[in-house]
Amino acid sequence: MNINLKIIGEGLHLSLSKDIKALNTAFFKLSRQSETVEVQIMLLTDSPAPEDLLHNADSPSVLLVDAQDLTLIEKIHAMEKKELLFMKDPQCVPIVLSPLITVFPSPEPLADIRELPDLVSDWMFMPVNLPELARRILTSLKRKNILKAKLRFGSLTLLPETRVIAFFGRTMHLTRSEFALAEMFLSQMGSVIPLSDLVLLFKSTGKSTEGSNIRVTIFQLRLKLEMLTKGQFTLASVYKRGYCLKQKAKAYSRLDGVGYGGGVVVGNGLLTEQD
Numbered sequence: 001m002n003i004n005l006k007i008i009g010e011g012l013h014l015s016l017s018k019d020i021k022a023l024n025t026a027f028f029k030l031s032r033q034s035e036t037v038e039v040q041i042m043l044l045t046d047s048p049a050p051e052d053l054l055h056n057a058d059s060p061s062v063l064l065v066d067a068q069d070l071t072l073i074e075k076i077h078a079m080e081k082k083e084l085l086f087m088k089d090p091q092c093v094p095i096v097l098s099p100l101i102t103v104f105p106s107p108e109p110l111a112d113i114r115e116l117p118d119l120v121s122d123w124m125f126m127p128v129n130l131p132e133l134a135r136r137i138l139t140s141l142k143r144k145n146i147l148k149a150k151l152r153f154g155s156l157t158l159l160p161e162t163r164v165i166a167f168f169g170r171t172m173h174l175t176r177s178e179f180a181l182a183e184m185f186l187s188q189m190g191s192v193i194p195l196s197d198l199v200l201l202f203k204s205t206g207k208s209t210e211g212s213n214i215r216v217t218i219f220q221l222r223l224k225l226e227m228l229t230k231g232q233f234t235l236a237s238v239y240k241r242g243y244c245l246k247q248k249a250k251a252y253s254r255l256d257g258v259g260y261g262g263g264v265v266v267g268n269g270l271l272t273e274q275d
Helices: 010-018 020-030 071-086 108-112 129-142 177-187 197-203 211-229
Strands: 002-008 038-044 061-066 100-104 120-125 151-153 156-159 162-168 170-173 192-194 235-238 244-249 251-256 265-266 267-272
Touching: 002 010, 002 129, 010 020, 010 038, 010 061, 020 071, 020 129, 061 071, 061 129, 100 129, 100 156, 120 129, 151 177, 156 177, 162 211, 170 211, 177 197, 177 211, 192 197, 197 211, 197 244, 211 235
Parallel strands: 002 038, 002 061, 061 100, 100 120
Antiparallel strands: 151 156, 156 162, 162 170, 192 244, 235 244, 251 267, 265 267
């Protein structure tokens, strides 16, 4: 996902422009198990237009304001209250404002502010710490539900908001218990999860910790995983120890005179990957 970081303040814009690679590196480290984020920086004038505050689904944006002059925050707040009222969508689509993060030169100015306007999602102090800025931008986007949470584990992805598991474009819905189990097994791929840990997980989610309930849920998750991945992933039972999420070795077969999409011709035969 590309995010437009709209900056008000020439000094702040110049500083971040020099460190754009480091900033994107910070985003990469934070989004290793979620949707990859890369930012593009642009400079706004001290008097932004109402459109600059609006969220665009095709191009999400975050405003970063150098708040050395507190009147600037007041101007933006007044514009939000007055002018945005006239920006009605003909289809009555709710107006969503982009997150706004203020950067103060020091903590002192906050002592003169009774409270920050609701449009301010977060704030920081100079000098700007890039990993912290990246974290606050991602957090602000998630609070407004602009950035959907995704947990990636190789070829498998979990979508917490909808309790969906995805595999190369295919998706399947999970129950709450199945989703909690899937997250536990995926985060410890290849490791044996002892029964005691599974009991604690079910207890923390308010589900029955009876062995039969745990076994049924694991069976249902195993069935869905194998259906979704066509048998490439499965939950294996380890005698008297627990369960383990395993990725099966890819099987290949040499077929003569049979055409399978995605195969590689070798001699007179066809080497195909079997699902």
